Amino acid sequence: MSQLDYASLAKTFEIYLEDHQLKGDPDTLYAPIRYINRMGGKRIRPVFLLMAYNQWHEDISPALPAALALEYFHNFSLMHDDIMDEAALRRGIETVHIKFGRNLAILSGDAMLIKCFELLLEAGRKNNTGSAICSAMSSAALIICEGQQMDMDFEHFDSPSEKDYIEMIRRKTACLLGTCLKIGSLLAGASAEVADILYKYGENIGIAFQVRDDILDVFGDSKLTGKQTGGDILRGKKNFLYVHAYNSLSSSEQDNFTKAYTAASSTGDINFILEKYKSLNVETYANQIQQHYFKQAVESIDSLSFLNISTLKSFSNDLMSRDH
Amino acid sequence: MSQLDYASLAKTFEIYLEDHQLKGDPDTLYAPIRYINRMGGKRIRPVFLLMAYNQWHEDISPALPAALALEYFHNFSLMHDDIMDEAALRRGIETVHIKFGRNLAILSGDAMLIKCFELLLEAGRKNNTGSAICSAMSSAALIICEGQQMDMDFEHFDSPSEKDYIEMIRRKTACLLGTCLKIGSLLAGASAEVADILYKYGENIGIAFQVRDDILDVFGDSKLTGKQTGGDILRGKKNFLYVHAYNSLSSSEQDNFTKAYTAASSTGDINFILEKYKSLNVETYANQIQQHYFKQAVESIDSLSFLNISTLKSFSNDLMSRDH
Helix, strand or coil: CCCCCHHHHHHHHHHHHHHCCCCCCCHHHCHHHHHHHCCCCCCHHHHHHHHHHHCCCCCCHHHHHHHHHHHHHHHHHHHHHHHHCCCCEECCEECHHHHHCHHHHHHHHHHHHHHHHHHHHHHHCCCCCHHHHHHHHHHHHHHHHHHHHHHHHHCCCCCCCHHHHHHHHHHHHHHHHHHHHHHHHHHHCCCHHHHHHHHHHHHHHHHHHHHHHHHHHHHCCHHHHCCCCCHHHHCCCCCHHHHHHHHHCCHHHHHHHHHHHHHHHHHCCCHHHHHHHHHCCHHHHHHHHHHHHHHHHHHHCHHHCCCCCHHHHHHHHHHHHCCC | CCCCCHHHHHHHHHHHHHHCCCCCCCHHHCHHHHHHHCCCCCCHHHHHHHHHHHCCCCCCHHHHHHHHHHHHHHHHHHHHHHHHCCCCEECCEECHHHHHCHHHHHHHHHHHHHHHHHHHHHHHHCCCCHHHHHHHHHHHHHHHHHHHHHHHHHCCCCCCCHHHHHHHHHHHHHHHHHHHHHHHHHHHCCCHHHHHHHHHHHHHHHHHHHHHHHHHHHHCCHHHHCCCCCHHHHCCCCCHHHHHHHHHCCHHHHHHHHHHHHHHHHHCCCHHHHHHHHHCCHHHHHHHHHHHHHHHHHHHCHHHCCCCCHHHHHHHHHHHHCCC
8 A cells, every 4th residue: 555655644644633623603713723833843743643544545535624623732741731831832823822822822822622522523423433533642642641741740850861851752742743643544444553562652652753853952953943042951851861961960060060050041051061061971862862762663553564554663763863 | 110310410520520630750740630630510411411412321430531621621721711811710710821820731731632532532442433423523513613702892882783793602602512412322323313402402501501691690699609799891802792792782872881891990980880780670681581591492402202301301490590
């Protein structure tokens, strides 16, 4: 069976998304939803879901409502996280709570979360998979809230352990990628066992993906990433590089390091941190961790040799070697 | 078949709720959920759901997860509404966003909404009604968000029309009561037609219930309601009495009235408003409106003569004549 590639799936999804933008009464509730949907992004989650579905069915159109559901979930979480993080910009434009006010960002976010379940039920109606895919979504959604809470809790002390940091990104980021593959395959009629293997694949790719993100923040080419070098440092956001460096230092050095990291946000001087990262070989280590999870992911789908997962693997490869 | 009464159902639910309080990791996410669940309240929504289920089944235990789901939905909406309304107290104790902070109130609210769907799926698993009851919930949930948005939009102008005010409370309050009866009956195995009739009953009771609430705010006995007389006036909250009075006045009087209503919140003097209500016979009119919706409700279930709806009717009667 022919497999649709990333670009083709993303294009199909983009058209579907725009054709299904919400309008309603009062439209004040729906305007922020259309706004965040149009902010763009790589649409990784819906494409992941469609790729999984495409393993079994050439015609991916029955999976489009579910793909939209996952994009709605993702955008709901961005909308609420941006309030919690007091983020003013996303992809260079105003966040929803800045543009429309905090109350609308709360309520429109709620509406997107509800719409996510409605769309999953719509997708599952034809082949009676609605309950199964909603169950997968609700379990995942709760884990994702826990991940966001862990992330916020981490702000109250100097550093979590590496293990706890990985657990946090497993819940906050990786779980949703795994869930996209799981829901796509359940909707396609795959067994729970196969769906769980694809979940595990997506989860490991997700962890590797987030570590890659943290690496690019400091060691990426800002011309390619379009982001300021060391943005996480300047925002005082403790990412994987910080956590590894912190836990590699002696307790007497840890204090200075944390102070310097925090100070960098006010002075704008990230050089001390960069020097520290270099002396501790943080980039090499982070690359190894990324590779470790990527390898785990690839190994986990070896048993699925009856599928033609080349498109999925090729897309994941691109994600792992991406420079932006 | 014997029908369980309100007190008995509420007691059963209260025990179930406490036995199923959430714990987890990180527990920071779950503490606000336990807190709001323990704030008390009449538990009208879960009891409504159980009453509907009890029409068909003597043993109501299979409906308890769904009853909990609806209480979770209600508490999710309170948690988020309290942030939006900047309410510091609920039932005399600190609201979640005051006690735990705004971010936790957002995220724990999200978790409760997710948990609502998870519990509905759990309840529907045995008899394959999961998709149907989740569909009823998601449609209702979106309408409820629209109601909250209408309520917030109304703040930006002097007064909505009476029709628009009723439409707002239909969505914000009444829809959920109708949905409790609908989900309870669908879960019990009732047809969609019967479930929709019970929905309509609950919706009309809900509108009458909210109008009653607005009447009690001003004309209730504060010793019985436990609330300050004219609390809505003092908060500048435009309720049904305000909307009716405003729309009964000539345009030249409207301006003065709105100014006085707004001023009352700062001076604490509600006498001018009370005089106006008396001269316009607002209480009598509001009682008529309440009766109108109550009558509509009762008429709508006349066709369900094959059911023994006396408990439901008796409970609704109590709600209509309640003095607190």
